[in-house]
Amino acid sequence: MEQGGMEHTRRSKRQRVAVDYARLDTSGFADCIRVQHKKLARAVVKFTGQAQEEAFAVSTVAANELASHVHLTGFANPCVVRAADNSRSALGIRVPEEKLTVDRVAELVGRNRQVNTIDVSTQSEGPVYTMDELAAYFASPSPRKPLLNIVSLDLANTSLHDMVSVPSLVQELDLVNKAWPPSLTPTPMVQLYALLSVAGCFMDFHIDFGGSSVWYHILSGSKVFLLVPPTKANLMAFEEWSSSDKQVSVFFADRVTGCQKLELSAGDTLMLPGGWPHCVVTPEDSLVLGGNFLTGYNLSLQLDIWHMEERLKVRSKFRFPLYKQLMWHTAGFYLTQFRHNADVTADTNINEEKTLSSLSRWEKEGLVSLCSCLQAWLRQLKDGSDLPSTPENPANLVKELEDCLKKEGFSGPPVDSRTAPKFRLMLRPLSAEKPVSQWPTLAEDEDSEEEKSPEDKDDGEFDPSEDVLAEDDDMDFQIEEIKSPWSKRQRTPAAKKPEKKPIVMSLAKPAVISAASPRAHVTSKKNTKSNSSVRARLLKKCGLDPRIPLPTPKVRPKEDR
Incomplete structure (x- = not known):
């Protein structure tokens, strides 16, 4: 309709979902939804934290006290060791004496080595680069386009692998080191990776595969984490959010309780227990050493995350390798421990309770969950492909392990004494009141994409110093209040x-x-x-x-x- 020579165009106020049409032809619709990563990154940097239970608070620990703290608490909460002159040697971390750069890493792992990347704008698989191309990409000036993140550069069978080492505590806790037969190949090798991230990278909320724990040592640069405690309500909210088509437009931190922010700089080391949903922002170019490991302390939660991955139909390439086989070997390892302790008790007439003190109550509680899971796998077994090649009969192994646990008073429904009471204390997230379809979403600007200036478009790097503390920056990221399915977006409560x-x-x-x-x-x-x-x-x-x-x-x- 024309009035006074001016043409008025009606514009919809509905949430717009950006689509990468160039990617649509090659990868399909599932990978072409663009994420508002700049707005999400700003929300992470400006996040002020929420009230949390003391048992879930991040602990700052001295390097020489980390092992005793983890064994005393059952690795229930994240631990941070801040940079110090002797922190690396005290933790058992070995790195090259010369400063590692991306170009030096490319030289040590091979310049023709192909590396998988993650496209930050879609949070899915990006192009495959050689290490030589990746070094040139890091050397290029900002802003880099496309914005790529490398989170899984495997260092196995490279020159760099022999020059670095994982923390001694990780080697002590890792079930692969404890239970996997040395003669059996292939071995699930996920202990040691290099992570290369340029400034502006954002990794949305995720749980590491198989509920595995993570160690994280920053060689250069900095990182900002948001950590969510793995309470029952928070994990239910995460599963609902992960399976929703509104995932790209919902800031998950505002849908949970107990979320806390953690900032890491060069020289800091993080030990993150398994099952914690977390997201990561990279304010500056960063080079990190890290890896994954499964522990006996978190068996129950690790199995819960494995079942969640089954329900979410996560592809096998993004799952913990040889997970079922490792769980069978874990059961055999702990059964051997019980047998050894029983033999020592019979030979020396020592009090059985003192002999079995080598196994913590968290491990025994986790073994109850493991036995229940192995029984379910046996019932579902058809071709025997998931059974390990061990002399033990699988059914007899589970039965004997259950009998050993019953003698110790651990039987019945699986329960974790560290987290079970916390479920009742934590308030329910919004998902307990409303389905994901009614969750608040990222607010879109009133102007269309064509009317935005080039620097305002959400396809470049995130600059942490850009309007981070400005009051009017709240317009970039709004949470709508929902009173009913038909209510309008409100910035402030009534x-x-x-x-x-x-x-x-x-x-x-x-x-x-x-x-x-x-x-x-x-x-x-x-x-x-x-x-x-x-x-x-x-x-x-x-x-x-x-x-x-x-x-x-x-x-x-x-x-x-």
């Missing part, structure tokens, strides 16, 4: 209204009030005729909640003809 005296009706049932997320706004509602039992029954038959008001129909003005 003004608090004076409480009205409730009207008591003889036929009405008392209202049920549920605990909502501490970050979700609660607004008062007007009294309507929704208390009518007839109306409520009719709405329930239609699949609608009678407590939510129906939308008011809008009358469109007639257009001039």
Whole structure:
């Protein structure tokens, strides 16, 4: 419609999902959804943290006290060892004396070595580079396009592998080192990787494969983490968020409880227990050594994450290698421990409780979960492909291990004494009140993509110094308040209204009030005729909640003809 020589175009206010159409033809729709990584990265940097249980708080530990702290707590919370002159040697980490750069890494692992990358804009697989091309990419000036992240450069069978080593505590805890037969090949080698990230990289919330724990030593650069405790409610929210089509537009940290921010700089070392959802922002070019490992302390949670991956249908290339075989060897390893302790007790007449003290209560609790899982795998077994080549009969192995645990008083439903009480103390996330389809999303600017200036588009690098502390930067990332499926986006909660005296009706049932997320706004509602039992029954038959008001129909003005 033209008025006064000007043409007015109607513009939709709905959430826009950016699509990488160039990628659509080659990889399909699943990999072409663009993530608003700059807005998400700003939200991570500006995150102030939430209240959390003391048992889940990040612990700053001295290098020479890390092992005793982990054994004393059962590796229940993340541990940070800050940079110090002797921290590397005290942790058992060995690195080359010369400063490692990306170009030097390319020389040591082979310049023709092909490396898989992650496209930050889509959070999916990016192009395959050679190490020589990757070194040139890092040497190029900012902003780099496309923005690529390398999180799994395997150092096995390279010159660099012989020049570095993992922390001694990791080697002590790793079930691969403990239970995997040395003569059996291939071996699941995930202990040692190099991570290469340019400034602006963002890795959205994820849980490392198989619920494995992570060690992380920063050689150069810095990182910002958001860590989410693995409570039952938070893991349920993570699974719902991971399987939702709104994943790219929802800031997961605002949907959980107990999330905390952690900043790491060069020389710092992080030990992150398995099962913790976390995201990572790279403010500056970084080079990191790290790896994954499974432990006996976290068996129950690791198996829970494995089952979650099954439900989410995670592809095998992104799963922990040879996981089932490792669990069978783990059961055999612990059964051997029980047998050895029983033999020592019989020979020396020592109190059995003192003899079995080598196994912690967390390991025994985890073994109850492992036996339950192995029994389920035996029932599902068809061709025997997942069974390890051991002299033990699988059914007899599980039965004997269960008997040993029963003698110790560990039987019945699997439970973890460190986390079970915390489930009742933590408030439920928003997912417990609303489905993912009603979660708040990233707010889009009013202007269309064509009207934005080139520097405002969300396809370049994230500059942590760019308007990080500006008050008007909140416009870049908004969380909408949801009162009903048809409500409009609000930046601030509604003004608090004076409480009205409730009207008591003889036929009405008392209202049920549920605990909502501490970050979700609660607004008062007007009294309507929704208390009518007839109306409520009719709405329930239609699949609608009678407590939510129906939308008011809008009358469109007639257009001039």
